[in-house]
Amino acid sequence: MDTIERYFKMLSECNQILLRAQDERKLAQDICDTIVEIGGFDSAFVGLLKDDKLNLEIASGTLKPYADKIKIELGNSGYSTGASGRALKDGQTHIYNDVTYEKDYDLYRNIINETGLKANMAVAIKVDEKIIGTIGVYSKVAGIFTDVEKKLFEELAGDLAYGISSIRTRKRMETLNEMLKSIRMANQRIAKEDKLEPLLEGFCEDLESAKFYYGVSIFHEGKIYCAGDCCPVIKESIESGRINLDKCSDDLQLIDYKCPIHPDSKSACVKIRGGDRIYATLFVCAEEKIFEDPDQIALLKELAGDLGVGIDRISNRSDALIFGNVIQKMSEGVHLIDPDTLKFKLVNTSALKRLGYTLDEIKEMTVPDIKPEFTFDQLKEMLEPLRRHEKDYVQFETVHKRKDGTTYPVTLSVFYNEDPVNPSYIAIATDLSGIRRMEFKINSLVDALVVALSDMVEVKDPYTAGHQRRVSMLAVRIAKEMGLKD
Numbered sequence: 001m002d003t004i005e006r007y008f009k010m011l012s013e014c015n016q017i018l019l020r021a022q023d024e025r026k027l028a029q030d031i032c033d034t035i036v037e038i039g040g041f042d043s044a045f046v047g048l049l050k051d052d053k054l055n056l057e058i059a060s061g062t063l064k065p066y067a068d069k070i071k072i073e074l075g076n077s078g079y080s081t082g083a084s085g086r087a088l089k090d091g092q093t094h095i096y097n098d099v100t101y102e103k104d105y106d107l108y109r110n111i112i113n114e115t116g117l118k119a120n121m122a123v124a125i126k127v128d129e130k131i132i133g134t135i136g137v138y139s140k141v142a143g144i145f146t147d148v149e150k151k152l153f154e155e156l157a158g159d160l161a162y163g164i165s166s167i168r169t170r171k172r173m174e175t176l177n178e179m180l181k182s183i184r185m186a187n188q189r190i191a192k193e194d195k196l197e198p199l200l201e202g203f204c205e206d207l208e209s210a211k212f213y214y215g216v217s218i219f220h221e222g223k224i225y226c227a228g229d230c231c232p233v234i235k236e237s238i239e240s241g242r243i244n245l246d247k248c249s250d251d252l253q254l255i256d257y258k259c260p261i262h263p264d265s266k267s268a269c270v271k272i273r274g275g276d277r278i279y280a281t282l283f284v285c286a287e288e289k290i291f292e293d294p295d296q297i298a299l300l301k302e303l304a305g306d307l308g309v310g311i312d313r314i315s316n317r318s319d320a321l322i323f324g325n326v327i328q329k330m331s332e333g334v335h336l337i338d339p340d341t342l343k344f345k346l347v348n349t350s351a352l353k354r355l356g357y358t359l360d361e362i363k364e365m366t367v368p369d370i371k372p373e374f375t376f377d378q379l380k381e382m383l384e385p386l387r388r389h390e391k392d393y394v395q396f397e398t399v400h401k402r403k404d405g406t407t408y409p410v411t412l413s414v415f416y417n418e419d420p421v422n423p424s425y426i427a428i429a430t431d432l433s434g435i436r437r438m439e440f441k442i443n444s445l446v447d448a449l450v451v452a453l454s455d456m457v458e459v460k461d462p463y464t465a466g467h468q469r470r471v472s473m474l475a476v477r478i479a480k481e482m483g484l485k486d
Contacts, residue, residue: 003040007152010039014156018163024048025058027163031156032060035137042117043138046125046160047072047084054088054133062115063138070108079107083122087134091124093150098142118142121149123157127165135160172293175212179296182210183303190310199314200225200280203307212287214262218272218307219245220280230261230285238283245269245281252301259285266291270304274312282307333400333429335367339387339416342367342379345424354431356403367427370401383425386416400429408433 013034021027028046035044043061047054054072063070073079074088081104083094097119099105105112105120117138125133135157139145186206193199204216204227215228217238224235237243243257248269257267266288272280282304290296327334333351335344344362352359355370368376385391394414399407409432417424 004148006038006040007148010034011152011156013038014159018159021163021167024164024167027167028058028160029060031135031160032058035156036061039137041137042140043115045136046133047088047136048125048133048164049074049088049131054084061138062117062140063111066111066115069111081105081107083120084134084136087122087124088131091126091131093121093123093154095119095121095145095150097145100142116140119144121145121153123150123153125157125161125164127161132161132164175289175293176295178210178212179299182207182213183299185209186303187306190306193310194314196220196311196314197225199307199310201227204228207284207303212290213284214259214265214287215283215285217283218280219283220311228285230259233259233261234283234285243267243269243283245283248281248283252297252304254291257285264288268300270301272304272308272311274308274315277312279308279311279315331431333410333431335425335427335429337367337425337427339383339423339425342376342425351429354402354408355400361403371398372401372407373398383414383416386414386425387418397432 014031017027017030017034021030028048032044032046035041037060041061043059043063045056045059045063045067047056048058049055052074056067056070056072059067071079072082072085072088079085080089082099082102083096085104086092086094096102096104099112099118099120115138117140119139119142120136122134122136124131125135135153137145137149137153183206186203189199189202189206193202200218200220204218204225207213208216208227213228215226215230215234217224217226217231217234219238224238226235228234234243237257238245243255247255248271250271250273252268252270254266254268259265259267262285264287265285267283267285268291269281269283271278272282282300284290284300328349330348331350333354334348335351336346337343338345343364343366347355347359347362352362355362357365366376367379368374371379374382383394386394392415395412397409397411400410401407410429411432413428413430415426415428417426
């Protein structure tokens, strides 16, 4: 088999590998094996860039046993020479057809002498013009690399870049779909759950259901909610202080904690905030790649924000229920009134008992139905200054009409609640019946006292006593003629 035929067969086999590829490491390894076994070269490696270092674990042929001894780093001039180091820096193809006396290979002179390798070529692997690694090819034959080999491996590098890009895109989509699925579940729980503990427990379970999360924990008011196989370790680490959640902020940040169950993991935390209040801390232990993807970090931050809204809603609802119970138990009548129709929206228990209506009945009524002395227009005019912010409240004495037609006196204080969604008048009615009864008793006692004093005077001086009664009668008649109140 001549050289061109061998190269053609190598390319053909590499293309078949690309079509079948599901994993980028296996793809790169199969390409290296094909370069050596079919292409006839003595050694090959695919180095993928990570943290400015070339990972040379994927290799085939003579150099494979030495892969862990070769270092290529962008930021280290001592380890960025040779064909691969130069290709990594400038993205060009570099050829050394005889490395016997090349200073760029002095660091690895022992390896070169042991393997007998002479020629080296390296081609940059680029995805969207970004260098992600290199293909390195070695031969024991000096001068073997010509323009033919250069074009051949540049084409192969392009095919490999496409294959790696496709696999990464597919895996990223799978990861995002998995994450979006867990986020959708979590958001549905946030929207529907009305109790705090089931929300926090369920949220951890929903997020952990994505395959790449090892553990999800929420620390809230001294209690830890958790899901995942490393939960016992996480809980113990939080309680012992090895995981210091006090250092977490509103922004998702990596923390110095390595899960002993998952050595390949990284950990991060973020404060869960609702409005101006910090409710809890979210801690996530996950695959390292999760925290290398800006989109996934953004999704986690957004989800923490959504959870904060959910906790805030439940907490406010709890506060509202407590406040509502207080209002229901108040002795004063409290009425929530639509400012446009003057229909009752809500009325507390005290008001319902005094008026004699059920809540369903009174919701079909308007304020004039229990205030016969006012028309609808009069009430609207009286309360309108509240809506115009001309007054903070309106207070006056009036009567309320019961279902049976009887009335009772009240002092009414009316406020305006300017809610953008549900504006209302809030009317607080204080029943004056007891006060009126007390006033009647006091007046009766005063009248009795006056009569008694008068009788005492009459005993001593009948003329003076009669004069007092006549003056009193005349005063009352004059007052009635003047139209004065009783």
